[in-house]
Amino acid sequence: xxxxxxxxxxxxxxxxxxxxxxxxxxxxxxxxxxxxxxxxxxxxxxxxxxxxxxxxxxxxxxxxxxxxxxxxxxxxxxxxxxxxxxxxxxxxxxxxxxxxxxxxxxxxxxxxxxxxxxxxxxxxxxxxxxxxxxxxxxxxxxxxxxxxxxxxxxxxxxxxxxxxxxxxxxxxxxxxxxxxxxxxxxxxxxxxxxxxxxxxxxxxxxxxxxxxxxxxxxxxxxxxxxxxxxxxxxxxxxxxxxxxxxxxxxxxxxxxxxxxxxxxxxxxxxxxxxxxxxxxxxxxxxxxxxxxxxxxxxxxxxxxxxxxxxxxxxxxxxxxxxxxxxxxxxxxxxxxxxxxxxxxxxxxxxxxxxxxxxxxxxxxxxxxxxxxxxxxxxxxxxxxxxxxxxxxxxxxxxxxxxxxxxxxxxxxxxxxxxxxxxxxxxxxxxxxxxxxxxxxxxxxxxxxxxxxxxxxxxxxxxxxxxxxxxxxxxxxxxxxxxxxxxxxxxxxxxxxxxxxxxxxxxxxxxxxxxxxxxxxxxxxxxxx
Numbered sequence: 001x002x003x004x005x006x007x008x009x010x011x012x013x014x015x016x017x018x019x020x021x022x023x024x025x026x027x028x029x030x031x032x033x034x035x036x037x038x039x040x041x042x043x044x045x046x047x048x049x050x051x052x053x054x055x056x057x058x059x060x061x062x063x064x065x066x067x068x069x070x071x072x073x074x075x076x077x078x079x080x081x082x083x084x085x086x087x088x089x090x091x092x093x094x095x096x097x098x099x100x101x102x103x104x105x106x107x108x109x110x111x112x113x114x115x116x117x118x119x120x121x122x123x124x125x126x127x128x129x130x131x132x133x134x135x136x137x138x139x140x141x142x143x144x145x146x147x148x149x150x151x152x153x154x155x156x157x158x159x160x161x162x163x164x165x166x167x168x169x170x171x172x173x174x175x176x177x178x179x180x181x182x183x184x185x186x187x188x189x190x191x192x193x194x195x196x197x198x199x200x201x202x203x204x205x206x207x208x209x210x211x212x213x214x215x216x217x218x219x220x221x222x223x224x225x226x227x228x229x230x231x232x233x234x235x236x237x238x239x240x241x242x243x244x245x246x247x248x249x250x251x252x253x254x255x256x257x258x259x260x261x262x263x264x265x266x267x268x269x270x271x272x273x274x275x276x277x278x279x280x281x282x283x284x285x286x287x288x289x290x291x292x293x294x295x296x297x298x299x300x301x302x303x304x305x306x307x308x309x310x311x312x313x314x315x316x317x318x319x320x321x322x323x324x325x326x327x328x329x330x331x332x333x334x335x336x337x338x339x340x341x342x343x344x345x346x347x348x349x350x351x352x353x354x355x356x357x358x359x360x361x362x363x364x365x366x367x368x369x370x371x372x373x374x375x376x377x378x379x380x381x382x383x384x385x386x387x388x389x390x391x392x393x394x395x396x397x398x399x400x401x402x403x404x405x406x407x408x409x410x411x412x413x414x415x416x417x418x419x420x421x422x423x424x425x426x427x428x429x430x431x432x433x434x435x436x437x438x439x440x441x442x443x444x445x446x447x448x449x450x451x452x453x454x455x456x457x458x459x460x461x462x463x464x465x466x467x468x469x470x471x472x473x474x475x476x477x478x479x480x481x482x483x484x485x486x487x488x489x490x491x492x493x494x495x496x497x498x499x500x501x502x503x504x505x506x507x508x509x510x511x512x513x514x515x516x517x518x519x520x521x522x523x524x525x526x527x528x
Contacts, residue, residue: 011154013096023117028070032181038114046081054204062211076176083136086143094149094156105315106229122179130177138169196389202327221330232315233265236302238358257283266309311360313353318362321348344370345465356446359430365454366423373419380421397440399424411459412466
């Protein structure tokens with residue numbers, strides 16, 4: 001008997017419910033890490049969009065089950081960001097693939113999926129509901145909403161809604177819900193995530209209270225928040241046939257030249273005219289009259305035309321060399337005095353904007369060395385993408401490939417002996433992740449080239465620092481020899497000459513120390 005195949009459609013929420021491992025929700029331990037990470041990053045975005053130094057409070061409370069295995073927990077996250085309008089809250093938290101991330105600008109999230117998946121995972125493992133409170137204005141009322149997601153239809157189910165007086169003049173968002181978690185196994189990753197977030201977001205106060213009541217507080221080192229990225233038009237090198245077709249359906253341009261000027265960044269009248277001559281398409285031709293073959297020709301010409309201006313970098317929000325240095329010193333326990341007296345070294349730099357496949361990106365790098373760094377015999381690599389710490393699959397990341405191929409001995413780094421930490425931050429409108437898990441970056445040639453040059457540039461200063469330190473160590477050893485034997489020489493000389501008083505050796509020792517210091521200063525000037 002032949003059985004007829006049944007075809008059906010499922011919603012986006014149902015798809016991710018069935019394939020939640022795609023979003024990093026594979027087990028109770030990995031899921032609680034992903035949950036905290038996704039919601040903290042949403043809070044950071046909400047603060048940075050408004051130029052607000054973030055104050056984020058995270059509390060994970062144990063409710064039932066064993067403390068050393070999977071159980072039910074209550075997670076609460078509070079922030080002081082721009083808030084979410086009351087009428088938007090249900091869709092913003094209860095509808096998968098609905099959000100504010102679908103714009104061409106640098107954001108932590110890519111799909112607007114992570115926060116919803118965190119709440120969805122809590123719902124499917126505990127059958128609980130999410131409690132959302134938010135205010136967008138200190139002078140307006142607070143909106144409280146209890147909701148679940150209708151997984152089958154990908155719609156929010158509002159269970160209760162009310163507003164209350166905002167007597168504390170608060171602005172921000174609070175999320176609280178139950179979820180299944182294995183905190184005992186996830187704890188090292190969660191704490192490392194907070195530590196590395198404190199490095200790449202040095203202007204944030206981060207507070208975490210774990211299920212045992214232990215408080216972890218990461219204090220901000222500055223109140224300076226980098227300018228928020230601005231939304232931009234697509235670059236012609238980064239579009240395909242489908243994108244162009246969508247643009248053509250929406251445009252009100254009368255000519256192809258006008259269409260290019262209005263819908264793509266950094267294309268003016270002259271550039272548009274020259275490009276259309278190259279593509280062999282008339283500049284006065286109406287966009288509505290383009291055939292399928294014309295659209296394919298247009299898309300192909302855009303990818304191959306080399307005279308377009310580079311993409312606009314204002315869609316990016318890099319940290320900056322100074323803020324990166326602040327974060328590194330703050331979390332590694334290196335003071336400005338340590339750097340000044342030479343007991344520790346920190347160098348940071350930001351490369352000029354570059355592009356890959358029509359997408360702008362900026363590489364920022366930091367190098368640190370000193371007794372404060374516990375390397376356990378290897379180079380410590382800290383990886384970040386759009387201010388997100390990347391903790392998994394280090395060996396597959398392009399940054400590790402670059403670090404591993406550098407001959408560190410050429411920079412006076414002795415493998416296994418010299419404490420060294422390398423920090424790599426990639427920011428882009430589209431991070432070239434290798435997988436949907438967003439844990440490691442692909443080795444795109446353009447990105448790899450920029451990371452390599454950035455690390456080499458910062459390492460030149462490291463070589464100068466280690467050379468000076470080696471020179472000072474040799475000088476100290478030399479002075480120690482004189483301090484040990486000069487008193488004996490003075491004593492023996494006095495006896496041999498039958499003098500009544502031993503010569504004063506202190507001026508001679510001071511002269512040796514002064515000579516060594518002057519020689520070191522000359523070495524500094526020569527290296528600079």
